[in-house]
Amino acid sequence: MKKLLACTGALAALMALAPVSNAKAADLTLCWAAWDPANALVELSKDFTAQTGTEMKFEFVPWPNFADRMLNELNSGGKLCDLLIGDSQWIGGSAENGYYVKLNDFFDKEGIKMSDFAPATVYAYSTWPKGTPNYWALPAMGDANGWFYRKDWFANPDLQKEYKDKYNRDLAPPKTWDELKETAEFFQGREIDGKKVYGAAIFTERASEGITMGATSALYPYGFKYENTPGKYDMEGAVNSADAVAGLEMYKAIYKCCTPPGYTDSYMGEGLDAFKSGQVAMMMNWFAFMPGMAKDENVGSKTGFFVNPSAKVAASTLGGQGISVVANTDNMDGALAYIKWFAQPEVQKKWWSLGGYACHNAVLNDPGFKDSQPFAAQFLEAMGGVQDFWQEPSYAQLLQAMQKRLHDYVVADQGTAKEALDGLIQDWTAIFKEEGKL
């Protein structure tokens, strides 16, 4: 009995004294979403380990749970991540709450210049307050919402003739949202290769950010703005302008006419499934998935890519992330060393070659860049007109309000587009008042 007690006591003491983190201090844990580019980063990071001897560990969380998981980790002061590739919208809260390390001094000391990176990515992924030279991340993964289409179906002579007869133009990747709708209608319900196919897969997901990211891809080109004057939170007439209403109506029209049955709660994964299984002619999805799709053994050679169609202006919904050092890290030197290594032009070039979207000018301004991948030119074009959601510290509340208003209108068919956007202004006004910003 005494022995048993002694053993139990020793075990309890060991458990109590064991470090909370399961990583060794010299290791680095990098947290990100679980998707194709994350696999490329694992491959790329092997070079860092080879050069420095620092073991890299990775914590990848599926997209629908990524924000929940990581924001809870930051809010609870967890020590899971030394480095975090977090969404652009988190930067305001993470900077103000002290979750990320401010990198200005480090950049100055190491000679890392933000002017070496594409301006849109620096603005979106690194700065808080927006546009000021206060850097909380290094642009890591440029991304925007784009489109995939079935090249083989578009190239079918019979379909081309029928399309030309009907719309008096060639069957080609649509350049405007009107063309997109007509093209989706053209394919909807059609039988191709003995199978019924549908027009387009778009984002309709309710729980995280899906329908907001999808609908803003229509709203931005139609002229939707968050504020009349940046920084003033004056939303009336911007969020619910006639142009914004038209954009939202267009998104709903495409959802109603041209998506596969049961497409009521779909995001990236569902879209990829629908496209790869030959269900849809076109799919909205992030550029990040294009390298994987281009290599897909079943549909890779049959897939083409196009930039988000325009309406009044050319615009795309911004994706992508910067890489930040988590202030709570036990291995600050190691984490900063990784950032320094990652910022090197040669590493950025390899990052692009492996399937990551580098934001470094050495990659993007390379004369051969546009032809380096079948989606490279479109990526450059998209990044020239990206717009992002609020990056405010209260972004989570702002996002949830928009998710609800959009899903209620687009999928649940409640009210009008104007009512949805008016309601959104009410929600956002209440949030900003609570924040003391109005």
Add this chain to the structure above:
Amino acid sequence: MPDIEAIADRAASATPHGVAKVVRGLSDRSIAWLFVAPTMVLLLAINIFPLIWTVYLSFTNFASNRPNRPVVNVGLKWYQDILSSPEIWAAMQATAHFVFWTILFQTLIGFSLAYLIDRKFRGHAFWTTIILIPMMLSPAVVGNFWKFLYQPQIGLFNYVVSFFTGIPPSSFEMLGSVTLAPWAIVIVDTWMWTPYVMLICLAGLRSIPDYILEAAEVDRASRWQQFWSITLPMALPFIMLAVLFRGIENFKMFDMVMLLTGGGPGSTTELASIALKRQAFEAYRTGYSSAFAIILFVVVFGLANVYVKALNKVKQR
């Protein structure tokens, strides 16, 4: 029969002198407290303290994603906001719809199945096991499983409906339609939990002594009279218990519905617990969601108390 005194002597001699000295001075009551103290401490730490802390948070503007923001007392603001919020009332309405219909269907079908299973027939043990399978599955598995069954293009459910009604399978969406989605979650919960109600009802039916029914037969009571005057009243406390358990469970239903519909389309199936989760862990309105949690707790606690009193009355009859 072991010699108690000898055992006590052996225990006393094995107790270290220091411990024995301390214990010898304690009263029986103190020793009893000593034994229950660890459990009490544990309960206080994991049940009572969080509850008190939640009550405190419900009067503040605390947001878990804004730890550096000064915490301000907001009084009853969140309670007022919640009780006057159309979204919250819509969530409560969706919850009431879900709880009412699931309990009604589960009780009717569960009791009927129990009544049938209670009759001895060939293979009844096998069929009982088959019927119990759904409740053995994890709600996460059930949610994903039914999501496929409800898929309009490949789902079995739509094909079965189509087979019996002639409606094309792709022409309706159980999870995507505002009208059908509230019923889709009722169907799944009924499928999963009817066996549980059946088990409790079966226990009630088997607790009825045979001699009462035999006496009724001797008195030439019809089958209907036996059921109405003996079986149902005697099984009623068990049925009420099943209703209580399912009511409490379904009032806080989250996992299965979250996986099936995510609260959609729109907010059609956004039950109170899903609305609470969104406020607490997606919008990070910790103070607001604490007030909402307290309101839900009071509602469930109040309703359960009223119900338990009714149950006791039925048992005393």
